[in-house]
Amino acid sequence: MKITGVKVIVTCPGRNFVTLKIETDEGLYGIGDATLNGREKAVVAYLADHVVPCLIGRDPHRIEDIWQYLAKGAYWRRGPVTMAAIAAVDTALWDIKAKTAGLPLYQLLGGKSRAGVMVYGHANGKDIEETVDAVGQYLELGYKAVRAQSGVPGLDTAYGIARGDLYYEPATKGLPEEQVWSTEKYLDFAPKLFDALREKHGFDFHLLHDVHHRLTPIEAARLGKSLEPHRLFWIEDPTPAENQDGLKLIRQHTVTPIAVGEVFNSIHDCRGLIENQLIDYIRATVVHAGGITQLRKIAALAELYQVRTGCHGATDLSPVCMGAALHFDLWVPNFGIQEYMRHTEETDAVFPHAYSFADGFLHPGETPGHGVDIDEELAAKYPYDPAYLPVARLQDGTMWSW
Template sequence: MNQIVDYELFEVPPRWLFLRVETADGTVGWGEPVVEGRSHTVRAAVEELMDDYLLGEPANSIEDHWQTMYRGGFYRGGPVLMSAIAGIDQALWDIKGKSLGAPVYELLGGAARDSIRVYQWIGGDRPSEVAEEATQKVDAGFSALKMNATEELERVDTPATVDDAVDRLRNVREAVGDDIDIGVDFHGRATKPMAKRLAKALEPYDPMFIEEPVLPEHNDALPDIAAHTTIPIATGERMYSRWDFKQIFENGAVDVIQPDLSHAGGITEVKKIASMAEAYDVALAPHCPLGPIALASCIQIDACTPNALIQEQSLNIHYNETSDVLDYLEDPSVFEYEDGHVSIPDAPGLGIDIDEEYVREQSQKTVDWHNPVWRHEDGSVAEW
């Protein structure tokens, strides 16, 4: 019986937390449990779960471990606990795949595709001149892009603010043409009235989807927003379990779900969420502005999920100013993008080899990333 005997946590630049889990026979699995800007809090949750439930237990009982971590506590769910569970779950699947000599997707039913399409971020938190950057990404081979729609928004903002958002999307569309998909991320910055106005105004430029048009606590507004537009609606990065997704499947307003493999309970839970989505004719596009372990976990799910649409990835994203996705891999070629796609890996476990020496070196650096706090002109807090 291959027992879990040790674990280590590494906080590394730019804003990631890596988990290393080791078993009695020396097999090592890696996970990425983090809430961006709350890494210390998640670290404590991982330590609590590992110490209370997993050390000394057999590594292969992944479903039972998931149920124990989730249901063993009277208070459940939420970003911190589900992200802690997610990173542990990723590491356990990595161990299982390595122990059996198979990629994780083979253990989940086998590949449903040879590759998955990826999209590339353009612009930053405050989108401005994005058309030139869009052209550069298309020239580099990407066939899909994503950009933020706006800066901070008032609850009911001016026509000029809407016009600015339209101008940015129009400029990108005119620069790259109609063969390129453009996702537009509202980032939860819009209230319901602004989401309706923006969706109507952006519609002539055919976004691939509008993402998180309202905050998830206002998901009950999505049917009303959907009634005002033909643009596909995407959401889910701040939803953490199949129970969180139940309402949006039942109300039929969402076309693309975006659970995060490092926030929504890991591989075990996101595979279940994806299967639920398939029953409602909803596509999967996992959220992943994170590191290589999170991305590898996403690709394992994409590989064996028939309704997977496209994969977010964070190479050169505006957050990654000090370190990037490929820096932590012994073989960065596993994430080579060709014609806007990444191939499904065939190596055991998560399909990547983490450069442990580099992780240990980087973990000595001070990491203190927090998202900015934006304010309106009157001094009140705005959504970032």
């Protein structure tokens, strides 16, 4: 079998997605997600100009060799653009290999380690009352785990507050939106939110919360300690992880579990955090961490230190990435949880998929491959539409982490 053609497909059924389609001389093809939210065209250029020409004529079954060729063969390594491109190739090749075998992808990884993949949804509201109600709606849908975010009194905008039902899309058309942030207001407010949630809904489900890199290490330690009575499943990205020693400080002051890694691009970004047991969950993704091949290695390292997976699964990842992630989740022995943000009807139509939700769990399905396809004709009806993630400033105008 040889690779005979490679397409880079850009579509915007409500938001932008980049998809790689690898075709073979035996009629089989595979697809991979290459979306990098707000920098999509950079990955398109990297793929079209620098990766696609190198793939033609290669044996698609040599997945590891091709991964090493694209990663080690490039002098300028790693980074979000490079690794998203490699991930798209890797995912598409795994799709082809599983289709050739006539098996769902999880079977090639080693088979099931569980019956289904526990997922968490995103509940949010403009205030505590709305968020409490939204969590209740997710529990009625059968979710076993819910992430809760709320508007903060005194701030016009807050991270995680949806513009639509059951999904949250932070990117906005045009230039980046500038939002105002106050750490003091947030730290005073967050414990009150979880007081209300546990009082209303009890403890018979998992609660999660995303800090989104907004705090210094000592501020994050204060938050984690204040939330201990509410037994959160995790606090996510409590502080920017570039300063990995900062996680030591948080760890010294709180037993609230810590999850980081959705912006990580390789095993090197998380190696120290895992080996020093500074985190409890690694949130690296198929598309942003170099594909299934690299994610398996990250998970294997994490397993040695009792760190579990909790892959990012927002709507800035296409259903292609979600499908591949679910096969990984069903297999990986040290699975923790999978984020699940529902895509719009338009997106689901462009990317028909085999995965399904029931009683708080997703299952990837039994279709050969990763179970997600792309309707190219329909995709072409949704042209690229530039959009950016917001930026954040403190109330005095200082730039801050968004």
